[in-house]
Each structure stands twice: as C-alpha cells, then as structure tokens.
Amino acid sequence: MSKFRFPFQRATASKPSVVAPSQAPGADFAPLPSNLTAERVLHVQHYTDRLFRFSITRPTSFRFRAGEFVMIGLRTDGRPLLRAYSIASPPWDDALEFYSIIAPNGPLTCRLKHIKVGDEVLMAHKPTGTLVLDALTPAKRLFLFSTGTGFAPFASLLREPETYVKFDKVIVTHTCREESELRYSEDTVNALPDDPLVGEAAPLRVTRYATCTQDTCRRAGRITDLVSSGAMFDDLAIAPLDRTHDRAMICGSLPFIHDMQLVLTNAGFVEGSNASPADFVVEKAFVG
Numbered sequence: 001m002s003k004f005r006f007p008f009q010r011a012t013a014s015k016p017s018v019v020a021p022s023q024a025p026g027a028d029f030a031p032l033p034s035n036l037t038a039e040r041v042l043h044v045q046h047y048t049d050r051l052f053r054f055s056i057t058r059p060t061s062f063r064f065r066a067g068e069f070v071m072i073g074l075r076t077d078g079r080p081l082l083r084a085y086s087i088a089s090p091p092w093d094d095a096l097e098f099y100s101i102i103a104p105n106g107p108l109t110c111r112l113k114h115i116k117v118g119d120e121v122l123m124a125h126k127p128t129g130t131l132v133l134d135a136l137t138p139a140k141r142l143f144l145f146s147t148g149t150g151f152a153p154f155a156s157l158l159r160e161p162e163t164y165v166k167f168d169k170v171i172v173t174h175t176c177r178e179e180s181e182l183r184y185s186e187d188t189v190n191a192l193p194d195d196p197l198v199g200e201a202a203p204l205r206v207t208r209y210a211t212c213t214q215d216t217c218r219r220a221g222r223i224t225d226l227v228s229s230g231a232m233f234d235d236l237a238i239a240p241l242d243r244t245h246d247r248a249m250i251c252g253s254l255p256f257i258h259d260m261q262l263v264l265t266n267a268g269f270v271e272g273s274n275a276s277p278a279d280f281v282v283e284k285a286f287v288g
C-alpha cells in the first residue's frame with residue numbers, strides 16, 4: 001500500500017453541509033461546498049518544467065474504479081477552482097495519485113505547480129469516467145493507447161488486479177513530443193514488479209511501447225501511424241490488431257483520440273460504454 005502517510009486530520013465528515021475548515025497554517029477558512037472535500041498533499045515529484053506528479057490523502061469514503069477521473073483543485077480568492085483529473089493510483093491504495101501538465105497561463109496549473117507536502121487540495125466526492133474495464137467485453141489482449149498526460153488513467157489500470165483477471169496481455173503505448181516526457185510511464189511500468197498486488201502478474205504480461213515525435217529517441221513516430229503501418233506489431237513481434245482477441249482504451253488530446261478512433265473503427269472495432277460494453281473506449285485527457 002502507499003508509503004506516504006501524513007498526520008493531518010482529514011477534512012471529511014459524514015455528509016456535512018460544509019466541509020470542516022483546513023487545519024493548515026495560512027489556509028483559507030471559508031467553508032467549502034458540500035460536494036467537495038479538502039485533502040492534503042503527501043508527495044510531489046517534478047519530471048520536466050511542464051509535467052509533475054503528486055499524491056494526496058484519500059477520504060475513507062472515496063471509492064472509484066481504475067481509469068476514472070475526478071474534479072480536483074485549489075481555493076483561489078476563497079473560491080474553488082477545479083479541473084478534471086484522471087486518478088493515476090489504483091483503487092486499493094491509501095493515497096490518490098495524479099499526473100499533471102503545467103499549462104502556460106493555465107488558471108489551475110499555474111498555481112498547482114507550486115504545491116508542496118502538507119498543502120490543501122480540493123476534491124469532489126464523486127469520480128466518473130468511461131475508461132473502465134466494465135465497458136469492455138472479455139478478450140485476450142488489452143491495448144492502452146495514450147499521449148501526454150493521457151497515460152494517467154492507465155497508471156491506475158496497470159496496478160488494478162482486475163485488469164489481469166480480464167486480460168492475458170496488456171500493451172500500453174505512450175507517445176510524447178520529447179523523450180523526457182516519457183519518464184512517468186517508464187517509472188510506473190518499471191515499478192510494477194514491486195507492486196504488492198500485481199507484482200507477480202504484471203511484469204510477465206505488460207509490454208510498454210513508448211515513442212516520441214519531436215526528439216531523438218529509441219522509437220520515433222505517432223502511434224496512429226505506427227499502428228496503421230503495422231510497425232508497432234513488427235517492433236514488438238506480436239500479432240496485429242484483431243477485434244476477436246483485442247480490446248482497447250484511448251486517452252489523450254482530442255485530435256489524437258479522433259485519429260486513433262478512426263484506426264480502430266477501420267479495423268472493425270465497436271465503441272463501448274458502461275451501459276453497453278464493446279471493443280474500445282475513449283476519454284479526452286484535456287479539451288484541446
């Protein structure tokens with residue numbers, strides 16, 4: 001379970017009309033709306049000048065499925081400023097991990113980039129999302145296609161034991177502009193052998209395929225091109241996509257999602273949902 005523990009009292013209570021004020025020195029004491037909880041930062045790690053991960057305390061009542069997202073944010077001028085964030089940690093962990101962009105002039109991330117251990121982060125009580133195992137019908141292989149911070153929900157799914165109950169093999173792809181932006185997915189996959197729940201199954205069954213598009217790195221190119229041309233399957237010496245055996249999830253920017261969806265639908269894949277499970281599901285990692 002999580003190595004990070006923090007002695008602050010949690011600011012959740014049983015269905016209050018407002019959440020208890022933060023106990024942190026210098027915190028804003030304005031009451032929060034009842035749909036929000038105030039949590040504490042446990043850990044922060046910056047990867048590049050525009051990418052970082054952090055973890056926060058988890059309310060005991062907070063439940064989610066691997067792949068879902070939740071609204072998180074900060075108090076600015078006494079009011080909550082919230083954005084959607086995929087939960088990167090698995091549902092069994094004590095802490096909640098997130099992987100964040102720092103958007104130039106982004107209202108939230110220009111502030112969020114300064115958080116440190118002990119600071120307050122606001123979070124909605126209810127997670128949601130379509131990138132869930134329930135939305136896919138059973139098959140042999142699961143392909144997780146991501147660009148940029150779109151890898152975040154897959155960090156959760158890779159550490160979810162149910163993933164390995166439902167699928168024999170998991171192929172996770174991550175494409176970024178520069179090689180340095182691939183480190184979070186590299187660290188996540190490299191840490192799988194030490195995972196307390198999936199440490200035995202995952203290393204034998206997960207393949208990571210990382211590419212970058214504007215830098216010199218081991219593998220270059222957009223994943224849409226590498227799948228369409230068959231280059232990815234040749235590189236990994238695996239069978240090409242086949243709707244009979246394969247399922248997929250897509251997470252990244254809208255143009256990427258659109259193009260990747262096209263690749264899959266051209267191969268005969270049908271989009272699924274919670275209500276109607278099928279061959280693939282998508283989630284935008286940001287609007288743009």
Ligand SMILES: Cc1cc2nc3c(=O)[nH]c(=O)nc-3n(C[C@H](O)[C@H](O)[C@H](O)COP(=O)(O)OP(=O)(O)OC[C@H]3O[C@@H](n4cnc5c(N)ncnc54)[C@H](O)[C@@H]3O)c2cc1C
Nearest residue numbers: 083084085086100101103106107108109149152285286288
């Ligand atoms: C379902 C969903 C899940 C999301 N999960 C994550 C996540 O796990 N991690 C994360 O960092 N963001 C995620 N986002 C984006 C996030 O909600 C915010 O947009 C982001 O935190 C920037 O907030 P901001 O207020 O600083 O800037 P905003 O005003 O929200 O965005 C400013 C501009 O920055 C660019 N941008 C925003 N987010 C990203 C991003 N993630 N990658 C590249 N460019 C971006 C866009 O061009 C956008 O127009 C998600 C969005 C959605 C809809």
Ligand SMILES: NC(=O)c1ccc[n+]([C@@H]2O[C@H](COP(=O)([O-])OP(=O)(O)OC[C@H]3O[C@@H](n4cnc5c(N)ncnc54)[C@H](OP(=O)(O)O)[C@@H]3O)[C@@H](O)[C@H]2O)c1
Nearest residue numbers: 147148149175176177212213214222223224253255256259
């Ligand atoms: N000016 C800069 O130097 C700079 C640097 C970083 C980010 N940004 C801006 O920041 C925002 C987010 O950047 P980001 O790097 O996180 O995300 P991004 O622009 O979506 O790129 C992430 C990765 O996805 C690939 N990609 C983009 N569209 C695709 C598509 N339709 N099909 C397949 N692959 C696709 C990109 O390849 P390609 O490289 O081939 O597009 C890149 O490798 C963008 O608006 C971007 O313009 C600017």
